[in-house]
Amino acid sequence: MKLIIGNKAYSSWSLRGWLACKQSGLPFEEVVVPMYDADWEKRRAGDEFAPSSGKVPILWDGDAVVWDSLAIVDYLADKVGRERFWPEDNAARAMARSMAAEMHSSFAALRRKHSMNVRQVFPARTPDDDVLAELQRIMEIWAQARARFGGGGDFLFGQFGAADIMFAPVVTRIVTYQLPIARFAAGYMQAMFEHPFMQDWIASAQEEEWVLEQYEQPVATPA
Numbered sequence: 001m002k003l004i005i006g007n008k009a010y011s012s013w014s015l016r017g018w019l020a021c022k023q024s025g026l027p028f029e030e031v032v033v034p035m036y037d038a039d040w041e042k043r044r045a046g047d048e049f050a051p052s053s054g055k056v057p058i059l060w061d062g063d064a065v066v067w068d069s070l071a072i073v074d075y076l077a078d079k080v081g082r083e084r085f086w087p088e089d090n091a092a093r094a095m096a097r098s099m100a101a102e103m104h105s106s107f108a109a110l111r112r113k114h115s116m117n118v119r120q121v122f123p124a125r126t127p128d129d130d131v132l133a134e135l136q137r138i139m140e141i142w143a144q145a146r147a148r149f150g151g152g153g154d155f156l157f158g159q160f161g162a163a164d165i166m167f168a169p170v171v172t173r174i175v176t177y178q179l180p181i182a183r184f185a186a187g188y189m190q191a192m193f194e195h196p197f198m199q200d201w202i203a204s205a206q207e208e209e210w211v212l213e214q215y216e217q218p219v220a221t222p223a
Contacts, residue, residue, distance in 0.1 A: 001028040004058040006035045008205035010215045012116040012169035015201060016069035017057030019165040022197045023084055024076040028059075034210045070104045073162045085162040092149040096156070096163040099141050103166040107134045114173045115215045118205045122218035124178035132180070138170060139182040146188065154191035168192060177218060 003021050005014035021028045033056065051058070051065045059066040059075065066075045077085045087093045109130035127135070145156040145163065152158030156167070171192045174181055181189070192198055 001026060002031060002060045003028050004031045004033060004056055004060075006033060006056045007208060007210055007212070008032065008201055009119050009208055009210070010116055010212055011035065011056060012111075013069050014057045015116070015169050016165055017059060017072045018201065019168055019197055020069065020073045020076055020085075020162075021059070023160070023165065024080050025084070026076070026080065035212065070100060070166065073100070073165060077162070087149060087157045087161065089149065092157050095145060095149065096161065099145065099156070099163050100166040102141070103170070107138070107170070110134045110170070110173065114177045114179070116169050116172055117176050117215050118172050118202050120176050120216065122177055125218060127177075127179055135179060135181070138167075139185060142185055142188065143182065146184065154188065156188070160195060164192065168198065
């Protein structure tokens with residue numbers, strides 16, 4: 001398998017796809033493509049990018065190509081068994097799938113106003129109301145998952161899985177912008193940052209030479 005991803009410092013969807021590949025336990029080649037450099041548009045027009053219209057991540061497995069992070073999770077779960085990604089309990093799995101899908105399609109204000117940058121911690125500022133509302137929703141579903149199904153470990157459904165993969169960039173954004181969280185969430189976020197996969201990703205991001213200035217400035221409203 002070959003996974004094409006963007007800059008590790010900035011590319012939130014690439015982080016999800018990469019975590020999914022790591023969680024699968026399958027060997028894969030990692031190809032990091034610096035976003036928005038001089039050759040970016042030329043690369044996007046190439047055959048390897050064609051199915052995704054130039055977006056990352058893209059997973060190639062022989063002739064099979066998957067270009068969406070949640071689809072990559074499902075594709076890999078089909079290959080190695082869903083138990084690596086989803087809870088065994090039916091009710092827990094239903095909730096985990098719902099949370100992953102909501103993360104996939106929602107929280108536009110948080111995405112837009114607080115871009116991922118795992119190399120930075122910006123001064124704390126008061127987020128906009130729409131971001132605060134989305135953070136409240138995230139805290140609500142995290143709390144429900146932990147209370148109902150998180151007793152077997154430190155992650156949303158006990159053991160690290162697809163739901164955690166989908167929310168991983170949110171965890172980094174909260175730290176980067178020092179966004180407000182519920183008290184219970186600190187333990188979960190610590191477990192996420194201490195996970196070996198996350199440690200590997202962050203360490204690699206620190207070593208990247210590329211700097212994109214549009215992601216190097218805080219965008220929240222000053223307090």
